[in-house]
Amino acid sequence: xxxxxxxxxxxxxxxxxxxxxxxxxxxxxxxxxxxxxxxxxxxxxxxxxxxxxxxxxxxxxxxxxxxxxxxxxxxxxxxxxxxxxxxxxxxxxxxxxxxxxxxxxxxxxxxxxxxxxxxxxxxxxxxxxxxxxxxxxxxxxxxxxxxxxxxxxxxxxxxxxxxxxxxxxxxxxxxxxxxxxxxxxxxxxxxxxxxxxxxxxxxxxxxxxxxxxxxxxxxxxxxxxxxxxxxxxxxxxxxxxxxxxxxxxxxxxxxxxxxxxxxxxxxxxxxxxxxxxxxxxxxxxxxxxxxxxxxxxxxxxxxxxxxxxxxxxxxxxxxxxxxxxxxxxxxxxxxxxxxxxxxxxxxxxxxx
Numbered sequence: 001x002x003x004x005x006x007x008x009x010x011x012x013x014x015x016x017x018x019x020x021x022x023x024x025x026x027x028x029x030x031x032x033x034x035x036x037x038x039x040x041x042x043x044x045x046x047x048x049x050x051x052x053x054x055x056x057x058x059x060x061x062x063x064x065x066x067x068x069x070x071x072x073x074x075x076x077x078x079x080x081x082x083x084x085x086x087x088x089x090x091x092x093x094x095x096x097x098x099x100x101x102x103x104x105x106x107x108x109x110x111x112x113x114x115x116x117x118x119x120x121x122x123x124x125x126x127x128x129x130x131x132x133x134x135x136x137x138x139x140x141x142x143x144x145x146x147x148x149x150x151x152x153x154x155x156x157x158x159x160x161x162x163x164x165x166x167x168x169x170x171x172x173x174x175x176x177x178x179x180x181x182x183x184x185x186x187x188x189x190x191x192x193x194x195x196x197x198x199x200x201x202x203x204x205x206x207x208x209x210x211x212x213x214x215x216x217x218x219x220x221x222x223x224x225x226x227x228x229x230x231x232x233x234x235x236x237x238x239x240x241x242x243x244x245x246x247x248x249x250x251x252x253x254x255x256x257x258x259x260x261x262x263x264x265x266x267x268x269x270x271x272x273x274x275x276x277x278x279x280x281x282x283x284x285x286x287x288x289x290x291x292x293x294x295x296x297x298x299x300x301x302x303x304x305x306x307x308x309x310x311x312x313x314x315x316x317x318x319x320x321x322x323x324x325x326x327x328x329x330x331x332x333x334x335x336x337x338x339x340x341x342x343x344x345x346x347x348x349x350x351x352x
Contacts, residue, residue, distance in 0.1 A: 005067065005068065005069075006068065007030060007068065007069040009038050009042070011030070011031070011069075012030055012031070012033045012037075012038045012041060012069065013031075013032075013033050013034070013035065013038055014030070014031030014032060014033075015031060015032060016032070016034075019032060020032060024253060024254045024257060025254070025257070025258075027077070027254060028073055028076060028077035028081065029073065030069040030070060030073050033073075036081070037076070037081045040076060040081040040082075040083050041069075041072055041073065041076060041081075043083045044072055044075070044076060044083050044086055044087070045068070045072060047083070047087055048072070054094045054098075054101065055090055055091075055094055057101075058090055058093045058094050058097060058223070059071055059072065059075060059090060061168075061169070061173070061223065061224060062172075062173040062176050062177070062189050063173060063176075063177055065176070065177045065180045065181075066176070066180075066187075066189045067187060070187050070188070070189065071189075074189070074225060074226040074227070075089070075090065075225055075226070077225070077226045078225035078226050089222065089225070092222050093222050093223040096219065096222055096223055097165075097223055100162070100165040100169075103162075105165045105166060105168075105169035105170060106162045106163070106165055106166040106170075107166070107170055108166075109163060109166050112159065112162035112163040112165070112166045113154070113155045113159045113160070113162070113163045114154070114155050114156070114159050115154040115155055115159075115335065116333075117163070118296070118297070118307055119150075119154045119309065119335075120151075120154065120155065120160075120163060121296045122150070122307065122309040123146070123147040123150035123151050123154065123309065124142075124143075124145070124146045124147070124151060124212075125140075125141075125142040125145055125292060125293075125296065126139070126140065126141045126142070127139070127140050127292055127295055127296050127299065128140075128171065128172060128175055128191075129280070129282060129289065129292070129295050130276060130277070130280030130281060130282075130287075130289065131179070131276075131277075131280055132192040132229070132230070132275055132276050132280075133275055133276065133277065134188075134192070134229065134230075134275075135179075135183075135186060135188065136188050136190045136191060136192050136229045136230075137172065137175050137176065137179070137190075137191050137192065138191070138192045138194060138276060138280065139172075139191050139192065139193050139194065140194045140196065140282070140285075140292060141193065141194070141195050141196065142196045142198070142199075142292075143195065143196075143197065143200060143204075143209075143213065144196060144197050144198045144199035144200035144204070144235070145198075145199055146204065146209055146212070147311065148204075148206060148208045148209050148212075149311055150309065150311050151212070152208075153311070153335045153336060154335045157211060157212065157215065160212055160215075160216075161215055161216070161219065164216050164219060165219070168219075168220075168223075168224060172191070176189045188229060189227065190226070190227050190228065190229035191227050191228060191229060192229050192230045192231075192232075192275070192276070193228060193230070193231040193232070194231075194232050194234065194272070194285070195231060195232070195233045195234070196234050196235055197233060197234065197235050197236045197237060197240060198234075198235035198265075200236075200237055200240070201237070202239060228258060229258070230258050230259075230260075230275070231258055231259045231260070232259075232260050232262065232268075232271065232272065232275070233259065233260065233261045233262070234262050234265075234268035234271075234272070235262075235263070235264075235265060235268055236261050236262065236263050237263075238263070240261070241261060241263060244261050268285075269285060269286030270286075272285050272286060272287075273286055273287070282295060308322065
């Protein structure tokens with residue numbers, strides 16, 4: 001379908017809403033709307049056309065390639081097709097995104113973070129890679145490896161949020177448009193999230209760590225609604241499983257049905273292979289694609305073959321040894337949050 005194709009009321013209702021009872025995931029999807037939902041669609045469309053400008057571009061944040069019916073229904077689902085609430089939400093999104101929009105949503109990741117993007121991913125591994133069996137982009141996140149101390153050395157919470165805008169508007173959105181260009185039938189501008197909790201401990205759930213996740217989620221919930229197709233939480237520790245049973249009881253059935261929690265590594269890989277083609281799945285998750293570290297280096301590594309990061313806690317002095325091959329050259333960069341006037345001496349000797 002053309003991104004600008006106009007859907008009629010009959011097309012929006014299509015097979016009707018009767019199938020929603022057996023498949024809640026069809027609720028609010030074009031082709032399965034009720035008469036009331038269809039009426040709400042056209043009222044929202046009229047408001048978008050009337051306001052134009054930032055209001056319109058916020059609704060079409062991933063580009064008009066998403067298509068009118070799919071973009072508008074995504075926003076409408078987020079507020080249960082209550083048009084007044086949807087309009088308020090878009091207004092909030094316009095306000096939230098005003099500064100990032102003025103900056104072009106930070107097209108240069110280094111300018112956003114204040115450091116090389118590879119350092120961000122070394123301290124908080126996250127990446128988009130591959131397409132799931134249901135045709136949506138797959139996102140991997142490893143909060144169990146999140147190093148708050150490392151992040152505080154290289155950037156700030158504001159820098160992390162600027163980088164999040166960069167990723168959403170210049171990385172994720174590009175991947176969506178690329179899929180649409182390859183397959184005109186691609187319609188679900190959504191994401192399959194794989195949340196890997198391997199290594200997560202209670203001690204890591206600090207106020208600072210949770211602030212990073214909370215602020216990113218706040219942006220997504222207001223500015224990029226209904227973009228989670230599915231979430232698979234894998235390698236979950238026992239303490240999380242207990243909490244999840246309580247959290248799940250708070251969710252509506254449709255949202256809860258999108259989320260699965262799996263504890264063991266073998267069970268996690270088995271389920272991932274059921275949902276994602278083996279060739280699309282990174283090798284560290286049981287697939288045949290490159291491992292996640294190699295993919296990050298490929299996407300953001302420039303001309304570097306490898307990268308090592310080390311956090312040093314100085315109480316007077318400390319040192320770190322780095323082995324460099326005979327045909328290798330190395331660049332060493334030091335980030336510190338120290339406020340003292342102590343000098344850092346780097347590289348006493350290099351032997352290849």
